Amino acid sequence: MIPYSRQKITNSDIEQVKKVLKSDFLTQGPVVPKFERNIADYVKSKYAVAVNSATSALHISCLSLDIKKGDIVWTSTNTFVASANCALYCGAKIDLVDININDWNISIENLEEKLVRAKKNKKIPKVLITVHFAGQPTYQEAIWKLSIKYGFKIIEDASHSLGAQRNKIKVGSCKWSHITVFSLHPVKIITSGEGGMATTNDKKLFSKLMLFRNHGIERNTKNMLSKNKFEGDWYFEQQFLGYNYRMTDILAALGNNQLKSVDKFVKKRNLIANLYCKKLSGLPLKIQRINDDNLSSYHLFPIVIDLKERKKCRKTLFQLLRKNNILVNVHYIPVYRHPFYQKNYNFNKKDFPNTEKFYAGALSLPIFYDLNQMSINYICDLVSKSIKSYID
Numbered sequence: 001m002i003p004y005s006r007q008k009i010t011n012s013d014i015e016q017v018k019k020v021l022k023s024d025f026l027t028q029g030p031v032v033p034k035f036e037r038n039i040a041d042y043v044k045s046k047y048a049v050a051v052n053s054a055t056s057a058l059h060i061s062c063l064s065l066d067i068k069k070g071d072i073v074w075t076s077t078n079t080f081v082a083s084a085n086c087a088l089y090c091g092a093k094i095d096l097v098d099i100n101i102n103d104w105n106i107s108i109e110n111l112e113e114k115l116v117r118a119k120k121n122k123k124i125p126k127v128l129i130t131v132h133f134a135g136q137p138t139y140q141e142a143i144w145k146l147s148i149k150y151g152f153k154i155i156e157d158a159s160h161s162l163g164a165q166r167n168k169i170k171v172g173s174c175k176w177s178h179i180t181v182f183s184l185h186p187v188k189i190i191t192s193g194e195g196g197m198a199t200t201n202d203k204k205l206f207s208k209l210m211l212f213r214n215h216g217i218e219r220n221t222k223n224m225l226s227k228n229k230f231e232g233d234w235y236f237e238q239q240f241l242g243y244n245y246r247m248t249d250i251l252a253a254l255g256n257n258q259l260k261s262v263d264k265f266v267k268k269r270n271l272i273a274n275l276y277c278k279k280l281s282g283l284p285l286k287i288q289r290i291n292d293d294n295l296s297s298y299h300l301f302p303i304v305i306d307l308k309e310r311k312k313c314r315k316t317l318f319q320l321l322r323k324n325n326i327l328v329n330v331h332y333i334p335v336y337r338h339p340f341y342q343k344n345y346n347f348n349k350k351d352f353p354n355t356e357k358f359y360a361g362a363l364s365l366p367i368f369y370d371l372n373q374m375s376i377n378y379i380c381d382l383v384s385k386s387i388k389s390y391i392d
């Protein structure tokens with residue numbers, strides 16, 4: 001069985017986890033802050049906050065940017081639902097921006113047009129959540145400029161793109177955003193089992209993220225609101241409504257050790273992507289155009305069938321690959337197409353022509369560290385055979 005992505009676990013990963021299991025701390029202990037420091041150093045951000053999933057990280061990022069009822073949050077159509085759900089957890093309204101046809105990330109033109117209209121209607125979003133689809137960084141500096149012009153904050157949903165770079169700057173540095181969120185789910189670039197990480201350079205956002213992660217509880221006497229702060233050493237106080245989104249030391253040990261291999265993982269994913277590009281060239285399909293200034297982390301290798309019968313051809317290909325134990329997937333069913341979003345929001349698919357065209361022919365081929373040449377050849381042969389049957 002060949003999945004579309006999977007983890008690479010080594011003996012040293014197992015040793016690090018074992019060490020924690022024999023230690024005093026199973027829940028958050030000394031390894032979590034170590035992991036946070038190492039992530040921050042790696043992406044060159046000032047701070048990092050570890051949580052139990054990227055979904056939680058997105059939620060507390062929205063809360064830390066003060067998203068509440070009545071606020072507006074925008075994100076890309078072409079993403080996992082968590083990038084939109086996080087705004088709804090806070091009672092905000094969500095709106096979506098269409099993708100561009102070259103790299104399937106948020107379209108800067110559509111974003112700007114939408115902002116012009118929003119300004120007229122006084123509906124500028126409070127936060128925009130950008131998504132580096134498949135591991136390819138967005139034109140984040142252009143989006144940053146727009147954020148200054150129109151006055152909104154930015155969260156990067158970098159669930160796909162740990163290890164990716166734009167102009168030699170690592171995603172997560174928050175050079176062009178307020179907070180960046182990574183996922184540490186096993187299909188992503190590195191894993192801690194389940195897990196997420198938020199990075200920022202803003203000290204205030206950092207302390208809010210830390211509090212929201214842990215029930216809103218403050219333990220540092222310097223920051224106490226209550227005048228009773230000298231009651232005794234037992235004293236702590238809850239300052240607002242937070243959650244238990246903590247990461248355990250067991251998982252942090254795994255994530256921290258995986259982090260040592262992140263560049264190796266990204267390099268291998270790029271190698272596989274190059275092989276696919278070579279082997280699939282000449283077929284009527286599109287691959288993601290990678291900007292010259294970017295290094296993609298290639299969390300996914302999506303292809304889009306470029307035929308009139310794209311929908312039918314994609315279905316045939318999907319079924320053929322699945323029948324041969326190649327567990328391909330489609331990333332993503334556009335957010336607005338889910339029944340929950342259809343029922344509760346007035347999205348019209350006609351507003352997202354690029355996403356519709358993308359989705360009709362999209363399929364993600366397997367890409368992960370241990371995928372070997374033989375499997376790649378096998379997959380490409382099936383893809384080629386299946387698509388060619390639609391040309392003849």
Ligand SMILES: *Cc1c(COP(=O)(O)O)cnc(C)c1O
Nearest residue numbers: 053054055080082159183184185
């Ligand atoms: C995987 C993913 C998430 C959610 O990550 P979890 O760690 O599973 O919560 C959010 N956004 C995107 C774009 C993702 O791919």
